[in-house]
Amino acid sequence: MKHNNFAIPKIIIASTSTVYGGRYLDYLTKDLIVHFKNVEELLFIPYARPGGMTHDAYTDVARRFFKKLNIKVKGIHEDNNSKDAIEKAQAVFTGGGNTFLLVKELYDRNLFPVLRQRILEGMPYLGTSAGSNITGQTMQTTNDMPIVKVPDYQTLGIFPFNINPHYLDPAPGLLKHMGETRDTRLKEYLHFNTIPVIALREGSYIHAIAGKWLLKGKLPARIYFSLDDIREVENGTDLKTLLFSV
């Protein structure tokens, strides 16, 4: 591992792995081919999966998809030394599940520093849902249930914001059932926290490439800068320029 040798990060973080009605990662295929160019083997982190499927089975889901791109997939749990696995990885993909569980597992193995270092060095990273959440400053805008304890809310801190994946617009028909809307929850978050939130609707993703943080997908994203500054941001926007111009 080369320390202090920072390259331009190559990151794709998506709200979801599977768009409603679509197939696993299909909507990202075009960008993933470029993103993982020259990658022969990908390291998959299945830790977010909270039961219902083993780490092996979850890794197989990723494996089947990436086989089509001629990329081998290895599960991090297959290695005796998970830190070593990240140090040597050509690329890393962290799948979704429960963010509390993912964060706990990464802390338990002290993997945040090495994963952060590798991403900052330019190792291609892909995250979906919980795997996207952890690229922000803290996991405090997760939608997940605190089914396990975490030592801390701090995550990779690659981006100067937090992610709210699966952002859902308030809808009259849903209000009856759902208690607080996502919008209400994120405003409540802003009463106690200053870190902005990028709320990604299903099918939206952020593609960090060539020094830009491009917002992609069919829908606009919703950015919570502060209680007084909440914006809808169009597909194609460079979030880095936007954030640093605030």
Add this chain to the structure above:
Amino acid sequence: MKHNNFAIPKIIIASTSTVYGGRYLDYLTKDLIVHFKNVEELLFIPYARPGGMTHDAYTDVARRFFKKLNIKVKGIHEDNNSKDAIEKAQAVFTGGGNTFLLVKELYDRNLFPVLRQRILEGMPYLGTSAGSNITGQTMQTTNDMPIVKVPDYQTLGIFPFNINPHYLDPAPGLLKHMGETRDTRLKEYLHFNTIPVIALREGSYIHAIAGKWLLKGKLPARIYFSLDDIREVENGTDLKTLLFSV
């Protein structure tokens, strides 16, 4: 405060303060009149409210309702010594909001032990939503966002189970929008935890009275004993008998 003088707890914990289409606490009125018989002043805990409304304004909401029952309402924040306020209270009502915030505020002031003691002594307690969550063993089945850090997930531990308020049945029309269903989340919880969960649908509540823990409301509750034992339980069931017969 009389220590070690345990009476039969008098508790009403409700999924929500306001049933859809109804008015604040209205559906509980009949039971509240009996529950708070001889209570002249109620202590209200507004700590769960995560902004949007001051503690004063939130307390006023409760005050307006209880005025109809000839019960005065004092906000715990109006007292310089919140521990003292609980020790002297004739009854306590904890309102809903964000469970992480409520738990943090109670830990910050070291109020869990005194509140637990008073409830076990037989002081009437009312909780809605977050205020219900805290009567269980841990707050790990909250639906709320972790907008603040909590020192621990442990709560009052009055009941030998956890509460999932606002339980929502899986519905095909909602699935498209919501990611994991509540049922999926609670099963994930059971992969890592052994404490059973009482999932209360809107309008359901538990009324601890005369040594029974009666399930009330129009809808059945859903009890997650374990991954292999999930049951629908009818209105009128004594949860204590049910739980201790498992």
